[in-house]
Amino acid sequence: MNVIWSSRVQGVRTLYLSRRLRFHDLFRQRYAPLFALDGDKPLKILEVGCGPGALAGALRRWYPRAEITALDRDSAFIRFAREHEPGVRFLEGDAAALPFADGAFDVTISNTVSEHIEPGAFFGEQRRVLRPGGVCLVLSSRRGIAVQAACLTPGEEEKRFWDKAAQSDDTFEKYAVGRYHMSEAELPAAMERYGFADVRTGYAAIGLTPDDPAFPPALAREMIDAERYGELDAIASTAWLERGDITDRDRQRMEALANARYDARLGQYDRGEKQWDTQVSVIMVVRGTA
Ligand SMILES: C[S@@+](CC[C@H](N)C(=O)[O-])C[C@H]1O[C@@H](n2cnc3c(N)ncnc32)[C@H](O)[C@@H]1O
Numbered sequence: 001m002n003v004i005w006s007s008r009v010q011g012v013r014t015l016y017l018s019r020r021l022r023f024h025d026l027f028r029q030r031y032a033p034l035f036a037l038d039g040d041k042p043l044k045i046l047e048v049g050c051g052p053g054a055l056a057g058a059l060r061r062w063y064p065r066a067e068i069t070a071l072d073r074d075s076a077f078i079r080f081a082r083e084h085e086p087g088v089r090f091l092e093g094d095a096a097a098l099p100f101a102d103g104a105f106d107v108t109i110s111n112t113v114s115e116h117i118e119p120g121a122f123f124g125e126q127r128r129v130l131r132p133g134g135v136c137l138v139l140s141s142r143r144g145i146a147v148q149a150a151c152l153t154p155g156e157e158e159k160r161f162w163d164k165a166a167q168s169d170d171t172f173e174k175y176a177v178g179r180y181h182m183s184e185a186e187l188p189a190a191m192e193r194y195g196f197a198d199v200r201t202g203y204a205a206i207g208l209t210p211d212d213p214a215f216p217p218a219l220a221r222e223m224i225d226a227e228r229y230g231e232l233d234a235i236a237s238t239a240w241l242e243r244g245d246i247t248d249r250d251r252q253r254m255e256a257l258a259n260a261r262y263d264a265r266l267g268q269y270d271r272g273e274k275q276w277d278t279q280v281s282v283i284m285v286v287r288g289t290a
Contacts, residue, residue: 001075002073002074002075002092003074003075003076004074004175005051005073005074005077005175006074006076006077007076007237007240008171008175008237008240009171009172009175009177009237010051010233011229011233011234011236011237012052012076012077012080012233013229013230013232013233014229014230014233014234015051015052015054015077016051016052016053016054016080016084017222017225017226017229017230018226018230019051019052019054019055019111020054020057020222020226021206021208021219021222021223021226022054022206022281022283023054023055023057023058024058024219025058025061025062026215026219027204027206028058028062030204030205030206031062031204031283031285032062033202034202034203034204034285034287035109035137035285035287036135036287037063037107037135039062039063039064039065039066040065041065041106042065042066042067043063043065043066043067043106043107044066044067044069044104044105044106044107045059045063045066045067045068045069045105045106045107045108045109046068046069046070046071046098046100046104046105046107046108046109046126046129047059047068047069047070047071047108047109047110047111048071048095048098048108048109048110048113048122048126049071049072049095049110049111049112049113049116049117050070050071050072050077050081050090051072051074051077051081052077052080052081052084053070053077053080053081053082053084053085053088053090054085055109055111055139056068056070056081056085056088056090057084057085057088059088059109060085060087060088066107067089068087068088068089069088069089069090069091069105070088070089070090070091071090071091071092071093071095071098071099072090072092072093073092073093073094073095074092075092078090078091078092095110095113095117095121095122095125096117096118096121096122096125097121097125098125098126098128098129100129101129102128102129103129103130103131103132103134104129104131105129105130105131105134106130106131106134106135107130107134107135107136107137108126108129108130108134108135108136108137109136109137109138109139110137110138110139111139111140111283112139112140112141114138114140114180114182114187115140115178115179115180115181115182116176116177116178116179116180117180118180119180119182119190119194120194122180123136123190123191123194123195123196124194126290127194127195127196127290130290131290132290133289133290134289134290135287135288135289135290136191136196136287136288136289136290137285137286137287138187138191138285138286138287138288139283139284139285139286140187140283140284140286141281141282141283141284142184142203142282142283142284143282144205144279144280144281144282145278145279145280146278146279146280147276147277147278147279148277149265149268149275149277150275151261151264151265151268151275152227152261152262152265152277153261154257154258154261155257157253157257158254158257158258161246161250161254164245164246165238165241165246168241168242169241171237171240171241184201184284187201187284187286188200188201188286188288191286191288192288195290196288196289196290197288197289197290198288198289199286199287199288200286200287200288201284201285201286201287202284202285202287203282203283203284203285204282204283204285205280205281205282205283206280206281206282206283207278207279207280208223208278208279208280208281209223209276209277209278209279210223210224210269210275210277211269211274211275211276211277217269220269221266221269223279224262224265224266224269225262225266227262227279228258228259228262231258231262232255232258232259235251235254235255235258236251238251239251265277
């Protein structure tokens, strides 16, 4: 039972809610030309490092003829994914030692995973389980745009809490988070070095602006709440820090302050007081052939 990522790095809600927006059906056509998959074929697709399963769920909707398998080593993510994304085979396992035969898949795909796994193992294992001519898709997040509504700015008490937490936070070093980060030039070069052919790159810009009337109210509220739950998960994860002077009471107080800010933002949205706050994610898609 491994729950390190979900409890200490990014919680279930943080990943599921943000990815459900990032891979919402509204944005399907941004990804389709970059994936360049033949949806008429009964493709066998493997998602590596699937987290709580939002991308796997999108692939199931976008490629209904495909058979989708998704793997992660965090048991809490796999449990959640099985409950929330029917029609996908979710498995606990290690991306660096995939439990599949050589040539078992037509497509492998991952989102924000390549930067956490040693590249020889990451690319080598996917190349092994792909059939000759199979497609490897590596998605990663690049510098985007984040403009927050004024009412969401944390107050002095919250800033003090985060300064204190940061002083003892070695989570990223401890769990190799982002250890293998590569630039926009290094990532395709690595894919070629590990034996993939016809390597291509492309970018999808996904803009989330609650006040934009293009987004229906339920989706706009989801955008605001995705940020809320990201913060609440981050507060909860401070329980793992080796700092005795951050107490459960401190965390409860931080939760109340964060909830008050997000409730205020939802109130503004409901009253039509536009803030035009926006989050633009830039997703790099690198595509290569085994
Ligand atoms: C940034 S998260 C992304 C999760 C998911 N792809 C998403 O976008 O929601 C990185 C994921 O990689 C998984 N991971 C890291 N190293 C792994 C490994 N060696 N084998 C399997 N999963 C791994 C973590 O458990 C985590 O779910």
